[in-house]
Amino acid sequence: MDKAKIRLYVDQPLAQGQTVPLTKEQSHYLFGVMRQDNGAVVALFNGVDGEFLAEVTKANKKNGEMACRAKTRDLLMPPDVWLMFAPIKKARTDFIVEKAAEMGARRIVPVNTEFTNAERIRQDRLQAHALEAAEQCGGTYVPEVTDLQKLDRVLADWDETRHIMFCDEALVGAAQVLGDVAADKWAILIGPEGGFSEAERARLHELPFAHAVSLGPRILRADTAAVAALTIWQQHLGDWS
Amino acid sequence: MDKAKIRLYVDQPLAQGQTVPLTKEQSHYLFGVMRQDNGAVVALFNGVDGEFLAEVTKANKKNGEMACRAKTRDLLMPPDVWLMFAPIKKARTDFIVEKAAEMGARRIVPVNTEFTNAERIRQDRLQAHALEAAEQCGGTYVPEVTDLQKLDRVLADWDETRHIMFCDEALVGAAQVLGDVAADKWAILIGPEGGFSEAERARLHELPFAHAVSLGPRILRADTAAVAALTIWQQHLGDWS
Secondary structure (H helix, E strand, O other): OOOOOEEEEEEOOOOOOEEOOOOHHHHHHHHHHHHOOOOOEEEEEEEOOEEEEEEEEOOOOOEEEEEEEEEEOOOOOOOOOEEOOOOOOHHHEEEHHHHHHHOOOOOOEEEOOOOOOOOOOHHHHHHHHHHHHHHHHHOOOOOOEEOOHHHHHHOOOOOOOOOEEEOOOHOOOOOOOOOOOOEEEEEEEEEOOOOOOOOHHHHHOOOOOOOEEEEOOOOOOOHHHHHHEEEEEEEEHHOOO | OOOOOOEEOOOOOOOOOOOEEOOOHHHHHHHHHHHOOOEEEEEOOOOOOOOOEEEEEEOOOOOOEEEEEEEEEOOOOOOOOOEOOOOOHHHHHHHHHHHHHOOOOOOEEEEEOOOOOOOOOHHHHHHHHHHHHHHHOOOOOOOEEOOOEHHHHHHHHHOEEEEEEEEEHHHOOOOOOOOOOOOEEEEEOOOOOOOOOHHHHHHHHHHOEEEEOOOOOOOOOOOHHHHHHHHHHHHHHHOOO
């Protein structure tokens, strides 16, 4: 069987021999847009069972079907790290979600801070971005994108066994101080373009489970900071080492 | 004097008391678009002398002038690391250049590899992007963006005292192996979307000054890889530690 050029996320159980019905959208995409036909091979994943090569068994533009052949990849579950960020301009917010999915964040949590410019987000659109990033980068897991929440409420209800690594612009130029924190659950918090407010910063510094880190001597945009912070976390505490 | 909300790169010497003539474009931007007037305060940098607060002394939309007051920042020279990358789609190429400038690359070198999709680049547009990134992120240095060159020619003429950290997709999942290389000059090399060709990979692995690294167990897009690789380099060998 050829290697698949198309990867699709399906909300269906996957196992060898399993028949997989396609949605109307997927059928239209595969057989209308991509002009695939019976026998064509596509890689399927569902965020749970890993990746399978599947063969088109019904090339119908409205309700196609596939049959799962060989398993090609196990599920690569990301470490238990969330990315919390303050939404910024549309293109850069999309970018942060895409990058968090690529870099192996388990959950993506948009938060409203005092200096956040965005009043609302399109959660469904951001979720679709995370899914597309997984489809295009060979991912087998799709992080959940939550609805926009207020940072102070999120912190008020916080599970204190989940530690927070927050990127403090005021620490620009300071040494890395993540140290040896023994915690299994983490969240990375990136501030908005205008930085955290004084009250937010003071509160974060007081939380015993929150750890401020510096991202070097240059001021980074929020989207850059998200990738850099995930790199540091994955290297020190995640599955990059 | 107020803190400046506008930062401008000027191709002029800067020193306390220095008069700085503005170009037609800068004059149009400051006095036409941004409606600044005499006495307004702008931050100026030229990539050499650091950052100065300067005051508008001639608010003319065609040939304005400023006077340098206090020095507000020293030049933050990036470590001697280049970012070499294979240009991809326009938006992502722009993004790589912006991120390289933010993350403190000293030079940005687009290279054509066997699997590179781009035949040419607009060097002037990419240089403008690097400059804008510095203006917006409080940078005091602007990396030079070179013209597109062929990777094999670049490697044929290589200064062997400059070591290369290259991100090998075939190493996805392998351990980090940058180790303790004693070199002052570095270049990071990111491959194209399709990866390096077998011949390119073999050649890179043979070069005594080239070091393959892994960027974790997930396949990253080229733009993500650029930020992640710069983060790793800055942390281990650059000015983030």
